[in-house]
Amino acid sequence: MKVAKFGGSSVASAEQLRKVANIIKNDKDRRAIVVSAPGKRSKDDTKVTDLLIGLGEAYQTGKSYEKQLDQVLERFKDITEQLEISNNIITEIKQDVEVVFSSDYSNALKLDAIKAIGEDSLAKVLSEYLKSLGLEATYMNPKDAGIYLSDEPGNAQILDESYDHLYKLRDREGIFVIPGFFGYTKDGKLVTFSRGGSDITGSIVAAGVQADLYENFTDVDSVYSVNPNIVENPKEITSLTYKEMRELSYAGFAVFHDEALIPAFKASIPVCIKNTNNPNGLGTIIVSQKETSENPVVGIASDTGFLSLYVSKYLMNRELGFGRRLLHILEDEGISFEHTPSGIDDMSVIIRESQLPKEKEENVIKRIKNELDPDMVYTERDLALVMIVGEGMNSTIGIAEKATAAFSRANVNLEMINQGSSEVSMMFGIKSSGVDKAVKSLYQAFFE
């Protein structure tokens, strides 16, 4: 049994849904289908989820939401008309919206229930369409599938018992279409994962039914070794390990939600990234272990929006508990950190800028000064992280040399270097303005 998940661009229009149906028809093992809400049909289009968020926010600020609702209905009307199936979904969406707004749920729960209408309606439409083509297909609500989530609206997490419920789906006949992105709390409230969360649903379903393969259909032929917006026609990655993919998606590889790997990884289900517009292409396969390739580096990733909090104090290395107290201040202030490269008398904490907005910074610095009595403390904003990733790096000599030479050729100053002992990745902190130059130069060094 295979689980096939189709992303927003794959279900954006009737034309795309025809391709989806063909893909499903072409392999009888594709029985569990997970879908996103219709995404963008062109660059300037708006995703249905964004329209729904606009709708929910308009309602909550007392404004009219007619416009957004009409746009959502229009998207579904177009699809059903062109696929020549019933347009019952239009009435259902209107009813769904009314039911949510007349409920006594909190604002956060109402917004989640509105957001979920995109995937829920699309799953109904697709199953209807598959039936019209003579396939045995049914829509399956996440509640009936047994997808139970933690009570964290907009950022829910799977509860382990869901996997046992999902396992029972193996015995079902035919194809079932499950909407991605949401599930239910134990007391029956609808909650969503974070944005892009249909990938997570797909992975959970794959782990639950113990699928032979989790196919994630999107709009690129494969995962590329570097961001194609920075380097033209980069090399495709045909296979990579879960660990490598995790590291790459941490730093800006947006092909696959970074939380989506864990369920498949734990259940050892191989994941395949494929293109709905070119389903016969090789795609990228993600597995636990792969044969060593010639190049120890599989990809180069980069992400901006970081800052470094620098603290120095003479003899810090001998002051018991210094690091813990510094991190405790951050914990106390609700700030999560990413990395902590350190020296003998200094420690830097790398934080996402969104975690430490300027308004919060003053207080954090004041507390560090009062509680730790440092010689110096300051933040440096506008940092980017550039990572080279590959499990093969740990047994290869000279990678760091090659990488730092590439930064130097690009005339980019290194602010920070970090490499954990697993050596799956090597991380460099630089000023954001140098990212493109640095990434191009690294690509040349490792791939050309």
Ligand code: ASP
């Ligand atoms: N539709 C949701 C979003 O745009 C979830 C998804 O597509 O994966 O975030």
